[in-house]
Amino acid sequence: MTLNRRTFIGSVAATSGILAAPMVAAQGRPRVVVIGGGAGGATAARYIAKDSDGAIDVTLVEPTRAYYTCFFSNLYLGGFREIDSLAHSYGTLASDYGINVVHDWAVGVDRDARTVTLAGGDMLPYDRLILSPGIDFVDGAVPGWDVSAQNAMPHAYKAGSQTELLKAQILAMPEGGTFAMVAPPNPYRCPPGPYERVSMVAHLLKEVNPTAKILIADPKPGFSKQGLFEEGWNNNYAGMIERIGPDFGGANVAVDPAAMTLSIDGDVNNVDVCNVIPAMKAGRIAEIAGVTDGNWAPVNSTDMSSRIDANIYVLGDSAAQGDMPKSGFSANSQAKVCANAVRGALTGSTVFPARYANTCWSLIDTENGIKVGATYEATPEKIATVDGFVSATGESAEVRAATYRESLGWYDGITSDMFG
Incomplete structure (x- = not known):
């Protein structure tokens, strides 16, 4: 199916599976606080607000006034998007859906009192709390690097200024210089996928610095769509990209931001740009709330x-x-399941069985798009794959161009679904 704004919104309007008795707040409308205004949080807030028809008081806490999507941020690096095209505001959520949008940091959660504390000092009571804070980085994951070094060696895994900084560094590379990436271990946020990023950096360098090299230190023996990416690299960027996996030291790395060096299994490499993508964990507020296992937050598959x-x-x-x-x-898919479950719990509305879906598109070169995806079901143990699909190697230029155009339709659809 070709996805556009209309078909995307209709295809993943999934909802959840446990019918709960309605819960009535002690005073006034029941209150939902959503922390994090990305694909999960903004979608959940919008669907709860629009489908409850004012019956639920919804507050969205998000520190930034403009949200830059991680998805498609790699295309900005490659020159296929402008940075402003990734930016979205929360104005429509407030004006059209009555959501109380609070631009502040959530710094505390009292689960007994059911309150959220903000950095500015305000306290928000809740009957249900939804956390969608994205990722943070595991301390010490890459020796020599921490967030204080992110300006010298950007991660660009939270889109916006970091993405702009990384592109500026790439454009400033000397002729024939080296772009290095420290790839993350599993599991990691994708997009912005590291291997699509390599493709987009290669595309840019091919145009402005064709003798430059790309060096990838990768702790994983393999990665999603590997055959497709390697085919694309060989066809479009032959001789430019070198990936060093764990068998050759890719899991034993260290960096020196001051000296701009990357050490791979003791071999020190002088580099001109180093994109460090460390191991990841749940956003800090999930840890503060005490709902993680140390890294990630375990959830029930039926309603998140x-x-x-x-x-x-x-x-x-x-x-x-x-x-x-x-x-x-x-x-976005999980948010719709969650929103339906929360509405049911608070108002007694119908709760439908959970259905989930995902597709991930990547761009290798101009109109050379690939994709992987699946549908999922809720089982007692986890959200489990039902069936999946992936692009094939050797596809025609017409098929790849159609895949890329499909991704453009999806982007318009999901951003409309998130922000109204």
């Missing part, structure tokens, strides 16, 4: 509720839910 606290739900990248990847499409 926390396995630790039934009044809290965790969506998207932060959730340990089973087979779904940590993608924007996944978060």
Whole structure:
């Protein structure tokens, strides 16, 4: 199926599977607080607000006033998008759906009192709390690097200024210079996928610095769509890209941001740009709320509720839910299941069985798109794969161009679905 705005919104309007008795707040309307305004949080807030017809008080807490999508941010690096095309505001959620949008950091959760504390000092009571804070990085995951080094060696895994910085560094590389990437271990947020990023950096360098090299230090023996990416690299960027996997030291790396070096199994490489993508964990507020296992937040597959606290739900990248990847499409799909379950719990509305879907598109070169995806079901143990699909090697230029155009339709669809 070709996805556009209309078919995307209709195809993943999934909902959840446990019918709960309605819960009435002690005073006034029941209150839902959503922390994180990305593909999970913004979608959940919008669907709860629009489908409850004012019966639920919805507050969305998001520190940034403009949300830059991680999905398609690699295309900005490759020159296929402008940075402003990735930016979206929360104005429509507030004006058209009555959502109370609060631009602040959530810094505390009192699960007994059911309150959220904001950095500005305000306290928000809730009857249900939805956490969709994305990812943070595991301390010490890459020796020599921490967030204080992100300006010298950007991660660009939270789109916006980091993405702009990384592109500026790439454009400033000397002729014949080296772009290095420290790829993340599993599981990791994707998009912005590291291997699509390599493709987009190669595309840019082929145009502005064709003798430059790309060096990837990768702790994983393999990665999603590997055969497709390697075919694309050989066909479009022959001789430019070198990937060093764990068999040759890719899991034993260290960096020196001051000296701009990358050490791979003791071999020190001088580099001009180093994109460090460390190991990841759930966003900090999930840890503060006490709903993680140390890295990720375990959830129930039927409604994305926390396995630790039934009044809290965790969506998207932060959730340990089973087979779904940590993608924007996944978060959007999970948010609709969660929104239906929360409405049912608070108002007694009908709760439908959970259905989930995901597709991840990647761009290798101009109009050379590939994809992988699946549908999923809720089982007692996890969200489990039902069936899947993936692009084939050797596809025609027409098929690849159609896949790329499909991704453009999806982008328009999901951003409309998130922000109205």
